[in-house]
Amino acid sequence: MINPRDYWEEGFKNLKLQVYDFSKYGPAICLVKFCDNYLGSGSSILDLGCGAGRNAYYLSQRGYKVYGLDIAHSGLSFSKKLFNRLGLDGIFVQGSFDTIPFCNHCFSGIICIAALDHALYNTARLAMSEMRRVLKPNGVILLTFDPEDTDEDILDEAKVLSDGTLEFFKGKQKGLIFHRYKDLEINELVGEENIISFERTEKGTRIVICR
Numbered sequence: 643m644i645n646p647r648d649y650w651e652e653g654f655k656n657l658k659l660q661v662y663d664f665s666k667y668g669p670a671i672c673l674v675k676f677c678d679n680y681l682g683s684g685s686s687i688l689d690l691g692c693g694a695g696r697n698a699y700y701l702s703q704r705g706y707k708v709y710g711l712d713i714a715h716s717g718l719s720f721s722k723k724l725f726n727r728l729g730l731d732g733i734f735v736q737g738s739f740d741t742i743p744f745c746n747h748c749f750s751g752i753i754c755i756a757a758l759d760h761a762l763y764n765t766a767r768l769a770m771s772e773m774r775r776v777l778k779p780n781g782v783i784l785l786t787f788d789p790e791d792t793d794e795d796i797l798d799e800a801k802v803l804s805d806g807t808l809e810f811f812k813g814k815q816k817g818l819i820f821h822r823y824k825d826l827e828i829n830e831l832v833g834e835e836n837i838i839s840f841e842r843t844e845k846g847t848r849i850v851i852c853r
């Protein structure tokens with residue numbers, strides 16, 4: 643089994659603050675709506691799988707207290723530099739979302755954007771349980787899942803693991819793991835009774851708001 647961290651470390655390690663294009667790497671559109679409709683001003687928000695910090699940056703600009711967690715040190719290091727350069731406050735910690743290193747009930751909101759797809763199904767289940775542990779009783783979670791369809795021509799570059807997760811062993815995505823969620827699986831992962839809204843963008847990304 644590959645170590646999923648290696649793929650992401652590589653991906654972020656060459657990012658340069660000087661040439662970072664914020665117009666290209668703006669926040670996920672669904673995040674803007676999530677803030678408008680669900681988050682109280684100034685609350686503490688956890689960005690799980692924060693990557694290079696584009697969403698954390700947006701949250702911080704809107705006045706939230708931002709915490710970022712990612713498995714990849716290179717993404718966190720970039721996020722920290724970005725926040726320092728702009729004089730923003732943010733706490734960035736390395737770790738995996740299936741063992742979140744924060745106390746019980748400490749966040750009003752959690753976002754996990756385009757990240758759960760890149761874990762084994764069982765890791766995603768543990769991550770859901772950890773999110774609920776660190777979420778305040780009236781807190782809200784925003785999750786996104788990539789489109790279900792994948793070009794069939796890449797499938798000869800990936801091995802299918804027993805839980806249906808793809809593990810890429812060659813090609814551009816070598817080292818990546820990707821679980822193509824069916825809607826039903828998302829419902830099962832999150833628990834239908836916890837879902838506040840489930841939307842699909844034109845491109846097929848699933849946006850789930852839940853408790």
Ligand SMILES: C[S@@+](CC[C@H](N)C(=O)[O-])C[C@H]1O[C@@H](n2cnc3c(N)ncnc32)[C@H](O)[C@@H]1O
Nearest residue numbers: 650691692693712713714738739755756757760
């Ligand atoms: C497609 S990127 C999305 C980054 C960011 N959320 C965004 O929207 O720009 C997926 C992110 O999930 C992170 N990731 C993958 N597995 C993880 C895990 N087990 N725990 C924490 N982060 C993880 C990767 O390092 C990467 O930063």
